Amino acid sequence: MDQPGDLLPAISDLDFSIPSDIAAGAEDALVEISRFDAELAASLPRADGELAPLAVVLLRTESASSSQIEGVTAGAKALAIATLNESSGQNARMVAANVEAMQKAIDLADDLSTDSILAAHLALMHDQAYAHPGRLRDGQVWIGGGPTPHTATFVPPRRERVPALMDDLVRFCRRTDIPVLTQVSIAHAQFETIHPFNDGNGRTGRTLVHAMLRRSGVTRRLTVPVSAGLLTDTDAYFAALGSYRDGDPAPIISQFSRASFAAVGNGRRLVSDLTGIYAEWQQILPSRQGSAARRVLPHLLSQPAVTVDHIQKHLEVSQPAARRAVDQLVEAGVLKQISTGKRDRVWIARDVITALDDFATRSGRRG
Known part of the structure; x- marks a missing residue:
């Protein structure tokens, strides 16, 4: 069992000692994210004076992957239909809601605050009353282990501590003296450890990742599918969160570095596929x-x-x-x-x- 959540320290003023190889890997991953983000501008010709919407495709796949980490799946066809507000399954509608929540990351980047994080949660969970959309949790929650917290895998901090911990997290996110991907990784792990909502913590926490990348200037075209990279090894991701709660941030930083490289590689292949499809369409359409x-x-x-x-x-x-x-x-x-x-x-x-x-x-x- 991880250390009790009530022992979770504030991090806004903490200094983190990260092994040099872990820090170097995070910097290399950050360069790759930035390079791929820039590549999107040249991927397709402009249409009607605006950049052809490959960034929107990546946004949607990132939103879908973010939900899939928590066991919610929807194929591309169902998701596309859900976006039209046509008849579709519950899972597809839930993932479509994630697209709106990820769009909120743009607002988060401009004004990163507890209120803007609440706004993202509201967008994500707006039709799920049990989650108290847009509100911090008002009771104790726990992760795994059955109907009581006594056998839980992890028990987050008491609800009374949540507002102060969230304000502390926002202050940490606004720091400018920490390498970006290291800061993003720690902020994400701290958010998931605070577990500020009744439900939707994972998806909202991954939205925060993209808000921070955008705020730092690493990404300008909305999103690189980092959650899709995390999805390739969920066991390692959850184990890294456990290590963070035990006081070691290195594994979650490594997971984000690995996920970033995986996401960029996969994203580049998607861009190549879509570019080829677009070129073929232009040839066959009379x-x-x-x-x-x-x-x-x-x-x-x-x-x-x-x-x-x-x-x-x-x-x-x-x-x-x-x-x-x-x-x-x-x-x-x-x-x-x-x-x-x-x-x-x-x-x-x-x-x-x-x-x-x-x-x-x-x-x-x-x-």
Whole structure:
């Protein structure tokens, strides 16, 4: 059993002695994250004056992976449909909520505070009343071990300590004298040890990771799929959290370094797959440049399930123009209809769905 949570120290003013090889590995991983983030700008041509949305794809896969660590799985097809607010399973809707929560990381980066962390939790858990969305827990919780805390794997601090510990964590996150990935790793482990919410701690804690990376300037295009890297070895990740609670931060820093390299490698492969798909689409689609069908192609990389109404609103075109675009994309083999009937029909870009599911499989998704 880890040390009792009530022995958890404040960390805002602590000095951490990190072995040189662990610190060097974290710095190398940070350089790789920054390099990959910069590569996204050159991955695809601009569409309608804006960067083609590969960063949004990575955001979605990161959100999905973040949920999968806690046993919530949803395939790319179900998630894409859930994003349309069409009929979908509970798991897909939960992962879709994670996308909104990860978007909150942008706000966290600008104003990192307990309140902004509460806002991210509210976005993540807004339809799950038992979790008290957007509120710190008001009772004792424990991790593992059955119906009582006496046999638990870990018992977090008493609720009375949580507000002060969260304020201390925010002060730690704002420090500028600690190498970034080392700081991110420790902050994440401290957050998970405080366990400030009734539920959704893991997902909110991983949102904090990306807020800190963005705040530090390491990432500018929202997110690199670090949670997907953590997913490749969840046993080691949870063991590293246990070591942190026993007073040794080195293993969690190593896990984040490893996860970062794994995530970047996997992310680069996803970018390559999607770039190839986009290039092939441009070749096989006979529509002229500037047509609605061609204008929707980059959007399909980040939203591979669409309806006529969705395309109409996204492109700001008439319904007949949107319907004509769908017909042309179906004829070219870019889209395939997956629902029947005349109303609320949904089409998917199967190649993108396959690329996203392959990404998740490489990440070690289970279920």
